[in-house]
Amino acid sequence: MLEIKNLHAGVDGKEILKGIDLTIKPGELHAIMGRNGSGKSTLANIITGRENYEVTSGTIEFNGENILDMLPEVRALEGIFMSFQYPVVIPGVNNTYFLRAALNSKLKHRGLKEVNAADFMRLIREKLKLVEMDEKYLSRAVNDGFSGGEKKKNEILQMLTLEPQLSILDETDSGLDIDALKIVAQGVNNFRNSERSFLAITHYQRLLDHMKPDFIHVLIDGRIVKSGGMSLAQELEQKGYSWLEA
């Protein structure tokens, strides 16, 4: 589904990713762990198409198509989603209106009929229950006055609504208490199936305990230095990262 080959990229002429190779197949959940500044978020931003990052060499293919020249909205319509590390507040833009606009954009792209306001309300109320969010958040502006935990739940709510093929979870565990973490992880786990893939970016093992990734990769200084299964996460929790550094 996602195939990254020898990716070199950076920002303002500074190289951050120094040759990433990563293949994610349908149904797999991969986790990327690493310290601050190792390039984890850069990788997520490049896959989703944020401006100001330069790819100097390498390729990213999604379902066999090169996505590097695609606009961010086109990548999203093709099935790529990112749960933001810092979800953005958008004053004056109603959360429900935004969610419906996003879903309709996707339905239209697939040649399907757009959903009307009443049907959308029924749909979104179901999804809200899955992440244990109060309905009051629907009538607010996007992320406006949301606590850290509610913002992250709102990200997962969007994922459940838009049903992407590839979901990138950028530090979705940061700022969450234990209860919220469980709810978010449960939301992701219930959403997993043989068609959907995930890339979870995290510092900590605790999210992974709930999600049970198929593969764990350790990113140090822009390179994947080690890959393995759940046991690697446990090893990192005990030993830290220094034993992997050259």
Place this chain on the structure above:
Amino acid sequence: MKQFQKEFDAFLEHFSEENPALRDLRLKAFNKFKEIGFPNKKWEEWQFTDFSLIKNSNFRLSWNSELSTIPKNIPGRIQNTYLILIVNGHYQPRLSHLPNEVSVEEGIKYFKSNPEVYSIDNSSNPFLSLNTSMMNSALPIYIKNNIIIKKPLQVIHLTTDLSDKLMNHPRFNFHIGENSEATIIEHYIGSTSTSYFTNTVSKINLEKNARLNHIRLQEEDRASNHIADTSYTLDRESQLEATSISSGSKLFRHNIKLSLNNEGASARINGLSLTMKNQHHDQHIVVDHASDSCQSHQLFKYILSDRSSGVFNGKVIVRKKTKQTNADQSNKNLLLSPNALMNSNPQLEIYADDVKCSHGSTTGQIDSEALFYLRSRGISKQKAMELIVSGFAKDIIDHIKNIDIKSYVSNHAFTWLEGSMKNV
């Protein structure tokens, strides 16, 4: 100046039978206008706006006899409202539709009983004097005590079908009696391709415990000049909710004065300015807290695209010995183009201790983080920008309580937005 003198002389000749006191006032006002002259760059309160176009354009007055046919469908008509219609400066009583409780008096009658309303003595604004000298549609709209008018009253000042460059000096007096309540829409619309000049003055008076929603819509043609002077006087416990939405005119200058003259008066004055191409919008607001326990809230937003420019100058004055004043003032501006320009100057002048005051101003562009966030959900860049910009304007529109007015304004703002975003 020659042209203004010529038009003034013609005006006096045309209305030679007019009441002598009013005639004296006109002469006095015109002399004052000549004495003050047009603002220039050295005048601090007027420095950011160039008035040479008005000075040199040779505008002439409009006469009732040359009025062309009035369009069947009046543009800008808002549903479920009463109507006062003025076309090219001429009041159309037959096409207007008023509730029984509202009287549109003859200007002269109101002038005789309220001469102070027409005083120009304390003003250095040349356009107020100019207006007073040639005010031709002086409409006093009078609401007596203890009357609640549920349906809004829409005053449409329409400029249409011009063959010559015309000027008009409309004068409105809105009087809301004790314990009375009303919603008044003061609506300027232009649909003509000829340049014109509207120089309007509105005096709005709220008696004890009166409540007024005042919606001012400025949708003049973009080839026009619109100069306005709005002053609100609030008596004890009266409440004003004012919203000014302006998208028209090449040159727009609006002076707003709010006088909180007696205890417990409160006012909210909001403004939204939408500019594109080479439009210039200049608004000066003075809020005068002259009594105890008064509140004032101001929120002015500008959305500027292309090469347009804006000026916001807001001043809150809290007079000596006043108590329990609560005042805030905020100016927020969104630049949609690197060539758009905004000049913002919020000021506080506080001469009392017992006050709660705040002010602030921000000017920025569309938040790139917000834009990426929306696009990452599959929303196109164009649509995402529209969402962000309409979100920026939303709190101003949300303050309009009446649903028909709100829906008119949001449609108008959205149409403007779609038009302006095409060039971004």
